Amino acid sequence: xxxxxxxxxxxxxxxxxxxxxxxxxxxxxxxxxxxxxxxxxxxxxxxxxxxxxxxxxxxxxxxxxxxxxxxxxxxxxxxxxxxxxxxxxxxxxxxxxxxxxxxxxxxxxxxxxxxxxxxxxxxxxxxxxxxxxxxxxxxxxxxxxxxxxxxxxxxxxxxxxxxxxxxxxxxxxxxxxxxxxxxxxxxxxxxxxxxxxxxxxxxxxxxxxxxxxxxxxxxxxxxxxxxxxxxxxxxxxxxxxxxxxxxxxxxxxxxxxxxxxxxxxxxxxxxxxxxxxxxxxxxxxxxxxxxxx
Amino acid sequence: xxxxxxxxxxxxxxxxxxxxxxxxxxxxxxxxxxxxxxxxxxxxxxxxxxxxxxxxxxxxxxxxxxxxxxxxxxxxxxxxxxxxxxxxxxxxxxxxxxxxxxxxxxxxxxxxxxxxxxxxxxxxxxxxxxxxxxxxxxxxxxxxxxxxxxxxxxxxxxxxxxxxxxxxxxxxxxxxxxxxxxxxxxxxxxxxxxxxxxxxxxxxxxxxxxxxxxxxxxxxxxxxxxxxxxxxxxxxxxxxxxxxxxxxxxxxxxxxxxxxxxxxxxxxxxxxxxxxxxxxxxxxxxxxxxxxx
Numbered sequence: 001x002x003x004x005x006x007x008x009x010x011x012x013x014x015x016x017x018x019x020x021x022x023x024x025x026x027x028x029x030x031x032x033x034x035x036x037x038x039x040x041x042x043x044x045x046x047x048x049x050x051x052x053x054x055x056x057x058x059x060x061x062x063x064x065x066x067x068x069x070x071x072x073x074x075x076x077x078x079x080x081x082x083x084x085x086x087x088x089x090x091x092x093x094x095x096x097x098x099x100x101x102x103x104x105x106x107x108x109x110x111x112x113x114x115x116x117x118x119x120x121x122x123x124x125x126x127x128x129x130x131x132x133x134x135x136x137x138x139x140x141x142x143x144x145x146x147x148x149x150x151x152x153x154x155x156x157x158x159x160x161x162x163x164x165x166x167x168x169x170x171x172x173x174x175x176x177x178x179x180x181x182x183x184x185x186x187x188x189x190x191x192x193x194x195x196x197x198x199x200x201x202x203x204x205x206x207x208x209x210x211x212x213x214x215x216x217x218x219x220x221x222x223x224x225x226x227x228x229x230x231x232x233x234x235x236x237x238x239x240x241x242x243x244x245x246x247x248x249x250x251x252x253x254x255x256x257x258x259x260x261x262x263x264x265x266x267x268x269x270x271x272x273x274x275x276x277x278x279x280x281x282x283x284x285x286x287x288x289x290x291x292x293x
Numbered sequence: 294x295x296x297x298x299x300x301x302x303x304x305x306x307x308x309x310x311x312x313x314x315x316x317x318x319x320x321x322x323x324x325x326x327x328x329x330x331x332x333x334x335x336x337x338x339x340x341x342x343x344x345x346x347x348x349x350x351x352x353x354x355x356x357x358x359x360x361x362x363x364x365x366x367x368x369x370x371x372x373x374x375x376x377x378x379x380x381x382x383x384x385x386x387x388x389x390x391x392x393x394x395x396x397x398x399x400x401x402x403x404x405x406x407x408x409x410x411x412x413x414x415x416x417x418x419x420x421x422x423x424x425x426x427x428x429x430x431x432x433x434x435x436x437x438x439x440x441x442x443x444x445x446x447x448x449x450x451x452x453x454x455x456x457x458x459x460x461x462x463x464x465x466x467x468x469x470x471x472x473x474x475x476x477x478x479x480x481x482x483x484x485x486x487x488x489x490x491x492x493x494x495x496x497x498x499x500x501x502x503x504x505x506x507x508x509x510x511x512x513x514x515x516x517x518x519x520x521x522x523x524x525x526x527x528x529x530x531x532x533x534x535x536x537x538x539x540x541x542x543x544x545x546x547x548x549x550x551x552x553x554x555x556x557x558x559x560x561x562x563x564x565x566x567x568x569x570x571x572x573x574x575x576x577x578x579x580x581x582x583x584x585x586x
Contacts, residue, residue: 034439036337044435045341046334115439116448118458123448123553130446138443140518142337142433146327146408150431153423155409155416157460164472165411166459167450179457183476225433260416 028055028102030129031109032116034141035063039225042142043067050139054109056101058094062113062249064226071109091121095128102134113249115143119169119194143167145192148221148251152231154261156190161256164189170196170203170252177203185210190255197222197250201240207254208236217258218242222250233261321348321395323422324402325409327434328356332518335435336360343432347402349394351387355406355542357519364402384414388421395427406542408436412462412487436460438485441514441544445524447554449483454549457482463489463496463545470496478503483548490515490543494533500547501529510551511535515543526554 031050036042043051051057051070059068061081068077078097080089089097094110101108116122116138129136145167149156156165168179170193177199184191185207196203197220208214214237222230234242236254243252324343329335336344344350344363352361354374361370371390373382382390387403394401409415409431422429438460442449449458461472463486470492477484478500489496490513501507507530515523527535529547536545 037433039339041339041342042337042433044329044335044337046332048338049334115435115443117439117442117450119450121452123451123550126446126448127553136446138446140330140335140435140439140443142408142435143439146410146433146436149410150408150433153419153429153431155419157410157412157462158416159414164459164461166457168457169450180476180479180482183473183479186473186476189473257416260420 029135037147055106059111148224158257181210185212193252200243204239322428330440348399352404441517451550474503478505486545493536497532
């Protein structure tokens, strides 16, 4: 039998609390990890390492199996996916679950699509950990807006046409979000609306009403960075109608700089067209590209 | 001697133009790659792979040697760092350089701190490539704001206190930036000012003048995610004074949610304190964390 110190070697690397008089059971910790937009290659190396050390992974519905499979075999995986029809877990339940696992001495990875602190409710989970005295680390991720701009070839900020970029959410409990339409309607900025597909028509109407030109370029990106990414370039006036035909996790990006976006990828040509810009097909999960040098 | 086809094998993987009648010299391409905020572990796997295939790396001053060393030995490296006192390269010169290298058949990685499309002028480089008929791919990166929020433990969006987040730049040719202060002064949103250290006092004054409360929490993060990261939590009223003592690449983050930020890391305790939250010390450049499982 190895000594307690040896047997807890892997977990030891993560211990933040405790010192010389470390208890027999190492302290657990919660890692709020951004999984990025979908393409497993858009994970950061830090996120990959955190996943590889996870005893338990608590994840959103948007995180793909390809990414989840990077966690150790035999570790526990819990989906807390939220669906419109039912909430598998309320936020308070998720918070309590994270704390409880960490208090059992486990390395808990809370894996979120994109970045944990951009519409990921990571702040609430962090607060729950702090209140419980549980160590909590945050690993940032590539938020979907950055991936959408990259694959469309449309910059979120651009000299002369986008001096600022704002991220808002189009989702609200009662249907239409309560946003500062007047500020968002100003020209020379990019507005990215997360989760706005179902409220696209209402959002576009509000922006036009508040003074943003109906001819402003508007880009819809569904499944940004994934093999089935789908883009539609339209205008603010036509945004609602364009959104009607679409489904899936989507961003609406409104702003003059979106005029630079690549032509749309038609849904049926998706895989072929996407593989030219996304290198998902080159993904090697075991060792990252070192042998290829 | 190997055949022309064999000798160009590595570059072939990146060829997008061309087909069966491929010319003897493969087409080059430009990759606009986000290097992330500084910690090499916050590179994406896709960025790492792009770097590993680079024939030439054209990089900003903010990109560390630790990251540059991931590119092949013997490849060409060109720094186009901009300094206040002198501009080594004008943007037009950088654009022409990227196009010229690609037209020579090289894989050109244009490596930028953060994300190429958030205040990185990547859009201008992409346009130059398009005009010249050069293939251009964009690899998004973790923009500094996300890393700063993560390491400070302060969410950029948060229920009840930050329903939106806006990124602007505090840098302007003539000193003070020309921003929409009234919009930025509204409560319930986070405002991130890139490159705002030298104009912090003027920015804070404008925001207060436009109606944002002087007691709004304001966080300054210097060298986000690096071993020498330095944070100061203050208020909008005191932002200018707090910024005076600091130097280096910095973000100003203003908003109610910054109240959640961790206590400051004092400059002199920097390395020790930072190593608890940043895992830079675990960085293994040759093979990513697989053997550690």
